[in-house]
Amino acid sequence: MSGSLGRQLGWAGIEAVIEEKVAMVVLRRCGRRAAGGSPPAPSAVVMKTFGSSYPARRARTMNLRGHRRGTAAAAALVAVVLGATACGSSDGGGGSGGSIKVGAVASLTGPVPFPDATAGAKAAFDEINAKGGIDGRMIEYVVKDDASDPATATQVARQLVDEEGVVGNVASLSAAGDCVTNAPLYERKKVYTIGLGLQLQCSTISTFAPVNAGPVISGALQDIYVAEELGIPEQCFFGVTGQGARATYAAIRRIAESKGVTFKYFSDTFAANDSPTPFIVNAKQAGCRSLYHSGVEPSLVATLQAADAQGYEGVIVSTTSAFTESVIEAAGGAAEGVYSATEFAPLTSDDEAVVSYRKAMEASGGPISALSEGGYIAAQLFASVLGSIDGDITAKSVAAALDAKTPLSNPLLLDKWVFGHYPNRSIQMMQVTDSAWAPVGDVQTLPESALRQ
Incomplete structure (x- = not known):
């Protein structure tokens, strides 16, 4: 932004231009917030991005001059653009419209890889989406590979929570200990996981419940x-x-x-x-x-x-x-x-639920194994929780539904399953x-x- 333009309009005027232009970008990017709703006014978009502190910030920057004033305006622009990419609540990738983002942290590679569980979950979500999803909304499954490394597990978990805005994790199976390493992050953001546990601690963490015995x-x-x-x-x-x-x-x-x-x-x-x-x-x-x-x-x-x-x-x-x-x-x-x-219904059974699971894995090209069966079950349980939620589907509403400790049934499980400590303690x-x-x-x-x- 040139000094001559600053002298012509004044930095306050330039800030106003920035606000209006960015607001237009937000409106084009996000559109209407809900079916039948009206787009927010440009000023409302900008104010929502900055939060309640914005008017005070603007009053303070009005007293700055020259490049300091330009720097403040540029910083404001960056803040608005970054905030606008979320197009709404930071409470999770669900809301009231569009796809429902669900994540997973899995050791797809590394010394001891575990790719089967997320393959099973994907097959289940594909089935659910083919039947119309959750009340017409598709499930978008985002899987991150932690490469069996704790540092990478931390990095990709933050990507899922902060960048992707997932409403929960499904079929996470991490040799790097995602359930333990990232427990503080998941607790702070209320991102719950129905996964498969390797470490015994996974069964004692409030935000994680495994479908497997472990x-x-x-x-x-x-x-x-x-x-x-x-x-x-x-x-x-x-x-x-x-x-x-x-x-x-x-x-x-x-x-x-x-x-x-x-x-x-x-x-x-x-x-x-x-x-x-x-x-x-x-x-x-x-x-x-x-x-x-x-x-x-x-x-x-x-x-x-x-x-x-x-x-x-x-x-x-x-x-x-x-x-x-x-x-x-x-x-x-x-x-x-x-x-x-x-830890589930035997893969060799001719039970209808097992036959359906095998067909789903064959259709997706995934492996038929105990771990993929576990991922398949985890996805079905999570989908049933999503379907039970009245109102917006967000990380917080999913967490609240799981915290209700409602017993869930699945024909592939050996017993009823409740989100909590040691939900599965049986094997065949x-x-x-x-x-x-x-x-x-x-x-x-x-x-x-x-x-x-």
Whole structure:
């Protein structure tokens, strides 16, 4: 802005021009705020952006001269333009019209990636949108990759909350500990998550509730099953290292040992790309009749192949994240007899809800796995909450609906689900028999008291 123009109009006049021009931009950008409503007056748009402090700010800047006055005007312009991009409330990407923005922080890449959950959620949201969305409004699903890194998790969470304005997160599954790392941000902004938890702390945070039981509950129940149902109380354990992994494994060990399990060999130093052969050799030397593997699908396949090559004849049990159909395809005959668990309706069931889930995943090209099933369930639960809200759908209204603790049912869950601490504490053991996963035994449920010892 030139000095000659400032002398002709005066900086106060230039500010007025800025206000009017920016207001016109806002009106063109945002249009009418609601169906049948009238666009706000230009001055109202500018005043809303600045808030109640704007008149005082303007009075103060009237006394400035020269480039200082120009700087103030430029700063005002920047503030208005930035504020205008929100086109309304900063309470979340819902409001009374347009799409409903829903986010997720997920470890899509990194040493221990978990891409399946958000793939399942996307398939569910695609189905919901194809049927008309939520009262005619489409769900826009924004997934951010934290690359299994806590610093990146913090960065992308802020993007979802502050830039995207999501009304909540769905199917977040973060090896970087998003539920813990970003808890203060989510609490401050009232952005709640129906996700999948890796860390036990995820089940104790007010803004996060997992649909899955998680590795601690599932792992402990599997170890207890092997001891009580297979008659093998003395076991071996090795788990893949990662953010919070040691605390997770320590919790599994504590709960399992409280139920009579003993560990002849226990390792939490297995890196995702390590060869499992040394661990298999150690298990054999320790005389382990049962070996629990905690890791994702590729490391289970490598473990099964190494066990087969080493002639290990004991029972192998793996975490639910490795419960996939592709494990059988990749490991071949080495997968026969391996145990895992599901925290939802078994993938092999011919139940109508499972068939619908499988069709949705096939249509989307996503994986059929326990984790994608969890993401699919999380999206369906979240959509039911959105549909229950009267009035504007915002982060605060979603949080209020979840805080009501209304029990939610879903045919893919083993029990009713309520947003809160430890909402899912059940698993169904599965075993590969004749090259296919099949359920074994009854549903196992861990008492909540066992988690508080």
